[in-house]
Amino acid sequence: MNATGTPTTPITFEPGDRIRFGLEPRRPYTVRATSEHFVVCTRQRDFAPKGDVVYTVIDWRNGIRGPINVIGQSCDVRTDEQCQLLVADLDAGRWTISHRNRVQLDILDRGQS
Incomplete structure (x- = not known):
């Protein structure tokens, strides 16, 4: 999709x-x-079997979301610790959002689980 977004004010x-x-x-x-x-x-x-998940990453600075830029966009995000490591890698600049598979940030609503 190769979308370009605009910086978005982060939501907590x-x-x-x-x-x-x-x-x-x-x-x-x-x-x-x-x-x-x-x-x-x-x-x-x-x-898919329980526990088989898909993920998306919100990037507030660019107003986009999508998978990271690795072949197949695969990333193991089954545990909270793996998700925290992914955020740390994104913050450090080791990964970015895929240029090919990003979409503009499109949050409809939010709620507590």
């Missing part, structure tokens, strides 16, 4: 909060880890 999220995005309104994500600039969210993968 806590792990466990739920977010719905405009492109996936019926598939809420759960916040797993946060930092000043990034939020890692996961949801159960459709039609």
Whole structure:
């Protein structure tokens, strides 16, 4: 999709909060880890065994979200610790959001779990 966004004022999220995005309104994500600039969210993968999740990363500085820029966009985010490591790597600049698979930030609503 290669979307470009605009810097967005961060919303305070806590792990466990739920977010719905405009492109996936019926598939809420759960916040797993946060930092000043990034939020890692996961949801159960459709039609997959329990625990098989998909993820998206919110980038407040660029007003975008998407997977990270690795081949296949795969990243192990099954545990909270792995999500926190991903946020730390994003903050350190070791990873960025995929240029090919990013979308503009499209938060519909949020709620506590």
